[in-house]
Amino acid sequence: MKHSVLTLRKTVIVLGASTALLVVVALVSVAVGPTGVSLGELWGVLTSPGRPDLEMPRLIILDIRLPRVLLALIVGAGLSIAGTTFQAMLRNPLAEPYILGISSGGTIGAVLAIAIGTGLTQFATPVMSFAGSGLVMLLVFALGRRRGFMDPHALLLSGVMVGAFFNAIILLVVSLLHQELRTAFLWLLGNLSDADFGSLLLVGPLIVLASALLMMQGRSFNLISTGDETATYLGVDVPLVQKRSYLLASFITGLAVSVSGVIGFVGLLVPHSCRLLFGPDHRLLLPASFVAGGIFLILCDLLSRIVLAPAEIPVGAITALVGAPLFIYLLKRS
DSSP states (O other): OOOOOOOHHHHHHHHHHHHHHHHHHHHHHHHOSSSOOOHHHHHHHHHOTTOGGGHHHHIIIIIIIHHHHHHHHHHHHHHHHHHHHHHHHHTOTTOOGGGGSHHHHHHHHHHHHHHHTOSOHHHHHHHHHHHHHHHHHHHHHHHTEETTEEOHHHHHHHHHHHHHHHHHHHHHHHHHOSTTHHHHHHHHHOOOTTOOHHHHHHHHHHHHHHHHHHHTTHHHHHHHTTOHHHHHHTTOOHHHHHHHHHHHHHHHHHHHHHHHOOOOSHHHHHHHHHHHHHOSOHHHHHHHHHHHHHHHHHHHHHHHHHTTTTSOOOHHHHHHHHHHHHHHHHHHHO
C-alpha cells in the first residue's frame, strides 16, 4: 500500500480531524447511558454549575460519567502509543503493550491486594498493581540484555515466558478466592466502572508526559525501522533510544493496568489501523495513535454500558469482541 509523503498540511488535517472526532465522541459518551441526559442538560451542567434544577444530571455527568470517559480516554491513548512504540522497537506490527508480560505483573499485584482484603483495597489495588508491573518490567529487561545491549528478540521471548509464568500464578490465586472472585475477574477482563477524579489525576499527567516524550522520538523511530546500522550512521544513539522507549512504554502500560485492569487489543489494533490509514511515519503515527486510542476505548466503554443496560459488560470483553474481527478485516485488507 502506498502512502503520501508526510507534510505539515497532512499532519494538521489528520490530527485536527481526529481531535474534533474525539471531542464529539467524548460528549456523546457523557450524554448517553441507561439514564439519558439531553444536550441542553449537558450544556447547562458544563456552563451553569449552580442551577438547582440540574442536580441529578450534574451527579450523573460530573460524578459518574465524566471521570469514566476521561479515564477511558487516557488509558486508551496510553495503551495505543505504548503499542506503537513496542511495534517500532521490536520491528513487529503484531507487538502490543502486554507482550512483555507487564500486564501479568500488574494483575498479580492487584489480585494479591484483592485476596488480602486489607480494607484499603481501593487504594492498595492500584498501588500493588503498579508495583507488580514495575518488578516484572525490571525482570524482563534484565533477561533481555545481551552483552550490555537491549536485544529485541531476547526481550520479546523473555516477556512471553515471564508473562506465561505469572499468568499461571494468577490463575492459582484466583482459584483460591471466594467472595473476592468477581472483583478479581473484573480486573482480569478490564474495568472502568470505578473511575474517579482521584485516579485520573494520579495517572493522567504521567501518561500524557510519557506519551509526549515518546512522540518526540518519531524521527528516531523512523530511522531505527530501517536498521540499527543505518540509524547509527545517521546519528541515532540506538541503545539509548531503545532503552528509553521501552521504559516509557512499559511505564505507561503499568499505569494503565493499575487503574483499569487488563484491556487488550487497544495497543494492537489502533496503531495497526493508524499505520494503514495514515502511513508508517512515526512523526504522525504516534500522535494519531494517541488520539485514536482514546476514541476507540471511549466507544467500547459506551457499548459496555448500554448493550445490556442497566447491567454492564467489562470493557475488556468489548475491546476483544470488537477488536478481533476488525483486526482480521484490516489484516486481510492490507
